[in-house]
Amino acid sequence: MGHKIRKAVFPVAGLGTRFLPATKAMPKEMLTVVDKPVIQYALEEARAAGIEEFIFVTGRNKTALEDHFDYSYELQRTLEERGKKEALEGINSWLPKPGQVASVRQQLPLGLGHAVLCAKHLVGNEPFAVILPDDLVLSKTPCMKQLVDVHEETSGNVVAVVDVPREHTKRYGILDVSSDDGRLASVKGLVEKPDPAEAPSTLSIIGRYILTPAIFDHLEKTGRGAGGEIQLTDAMVKLLGQEPFHGLRFEGKRYDCGDKLGFLEANIAFGLARADVAQDLRRVIAELT
Known part of the structure; x- marks a missing residue:
């Protein structure tokens, strides 16, 4: 049903102030989990989903x-x-082919919606993926591959979601769902950072999206929302009812590498998942604790 997803957008213009001084002269996306920069995990995940063009x-x-x-x-x-x-x-096994990587400057720090809009001319008129490298997912099947498979079934828009504790809803974009089979939820509304008492559910969007090109028109018309930024959520709301829109509870665990503790946790979890270091790492953890 859905189109083949050929392109992925990676919004990587953030300053990484939470990781200063490490990020003073180095992009936060180059911070390593075990021995690989966070951005490389993101690009490899996109490639494993059949994506051929990578837009930074x-x-x-x-x-x-x-x-x-x-x-x-x-x-x-x-x-x-x-x-x-x-x-x-x-190093050669993961290098993209010439012409597969393109980059565009965001220039102004106007948020995630604006970053996606900056990629409009490179994406063109086809559905595309958005991957936020800060969200690292450890899973058997790469997270974006799971979304691509759902898009093939449902077409339209698909977002990756996790259940968060109700008291954390004010940190995330939360889904209002019309039906939910425990894996796939049909979305009828989206609320950005709702108060726990008012949150329509505890299903939170994480940094994995498949969006249709209609999002660009809405982003252009949306204007600045919360925090003076062009919010991706505001534009996604406009797609509801116009096109299929689903939230997928993906298989795997997500680590927030935009947060110091999440980043340390990711290093431990990904280290323990690696045959070459797991045994020694277990010993080190036992000795330290």
Whole structure:
């Protein structure tokens, strides 16, 4: 039913002030979980979902992101000369092909909706994915692949959702659902950061979306909402009733790498999921605690 999802937008213009001083000269998306930058997990997840074009919406001081996904002649040559085949394979296996990565500057810090709007001309008239690298998902099937599979069934818009404690609803965009089978919820309303007493549910949107190109018209008309920013949620509300809209309770666990504790937790969880370090990491944790 749904179109093939070929393009993903990565909004990566944020300043990462919560991680200063680490992010003073380095993009927060280059912070590593185990041995890989957060942005690489995001791009690999997109690729595993069959996505072929990767669009970074960047700001100043973000050139390290583009360099990371570029060919490095000096490094390549040095590894070849030293016969480091494993390390060579380790960097070549995930490098995008020439032309697969594009970037556009957001220029003004006007929020997530504005970042998505900046990618309009690169996305064109087709449904597309949005991945927020701060949300890292550890799962058997990559989270975006799960969303792409649902989009093929339902077409329209699909967002990844998790159940949050009711007292946390004021931190998230929350769904108002018309039907819910425990996996897939049909969405009839969206409320940005509602008070726990007024929240229509505890289903919270996390940083994984499949959106139709109709979102761009609504973003252009939306104007600034909460915090003086162009809110993606405000534009998504306009799609409700016009097109299919579903929330997927995905398989896996989400870690908020935009938060110090979430970032530390992700390092431990992803370390324990890695055969090469899990055993030693367990020992280290036991010794420290």
